Amino acid sequence: MDLQLRVNERVVDRDFKYYIFDWDDNILMMPTRIHLEKLQPDGSWAPHAVSTALFAVIRRDTVNYRPPQNNWELAFREFRDRGECPAEAFLQDTRTAINAVLEGEVPPAPSFETFRRTLTEGRLFAIVTARGHASDTLRKGVQLFMEMVLTVAEREEMMANLRGYRYAYDGLHNFGSDDEEIDYYLSLNRYHAVTSPTFKEWMADGSPGGVVGSSEERKQFAIRDFVEHIVHILQRTGEPLRRPVSVGFSDDDPANVVAVEEYIRTTLSRHFPGVKFVVYDTSDPDTAKGRKIVVSGQLNLF
Ligand SMILES: [Mg+2]
DSSP states (O other), rough: TTTOOOOOOGGGOOOOEEEEEBBBBBTBBOOOOEEEEEEEESEEEEEEEHHHHHHHHHHHTTTTEEOOGGGGGHHHHGGGSSSSTTTHHHHHHHHHHHHHHTTTOOOOOOHHHHHHHHHHTTEEEEEEEEOOOHHHHHHHHHHHHHHHSOOOHHHHHHHHHHHHHHHHHHOSSSOOOHHHHHHHHHHSSEEEEEEEEHHHHHHHHGGGGGGOOOOOHHHHHHHHHHHHHHHHHHHHHHHHSSSOEEEEEESOOHHHHHHHHIIIIIIIIOOOTTTEEEEEEOOOTHHHHHHEEEOOOSSSOO
């Protein structure tokens, strides 16, 4: 083994804890706007752009708000990849949102610190968002977060952990460059933007009758994919799954939280009886890290 490089071999003693993060208002308060129309007192409709945080509150209010030309694609145009540099708008908004936190202009969103710790520890995670970007766009956003938010010490700790996992589970003694190891780590994680054309195609392929469903149902599909992904990785590494596996899910949209809680209770906990699921409702910005709900915790069945 290369002795100059720090390798944290103790990662093998760690618990199997993984996270699924919503992006907007959970990891970052993005400046991206949703373009709606709002009913005026005289009965006419006027353009009205709202933040994602406000949208989470008003999205069921179809009396007072509607998408332009009754077309949700127009309302969410800033949440899609566009033009010759498809990821650029997302990366620019991500940069702006991170800078606002680093410069102390706004407090970090509820799961900002958990995400930072997840990266530092080199743990597997998924981003599951109602945005419509390509997976690769979200992955670039994660990489930007890593570059901008992690301190030098945290980055070194992350590298030692990533090498530790490679050593313990892949039997690696000679490691790639930092960039190569980060690339490998990022490739193990999942990046699901559930309104993207590729996500819809992929879900249609994997669903009875090709149904892609509502935004909540798509998030459920993405969550299930991640849990299966984790279980496959643990099986591949020869881990007998004798230690508890826990999967945390955080989202600031109460409708998503309710839908996911229900989905875990009725479906996921049956398919994965050994997994402990924890849901973090981060809708209240005054509750640091959100309200924690343990949905299922039958730990000894693997
Ligand atoms: Mg959100």
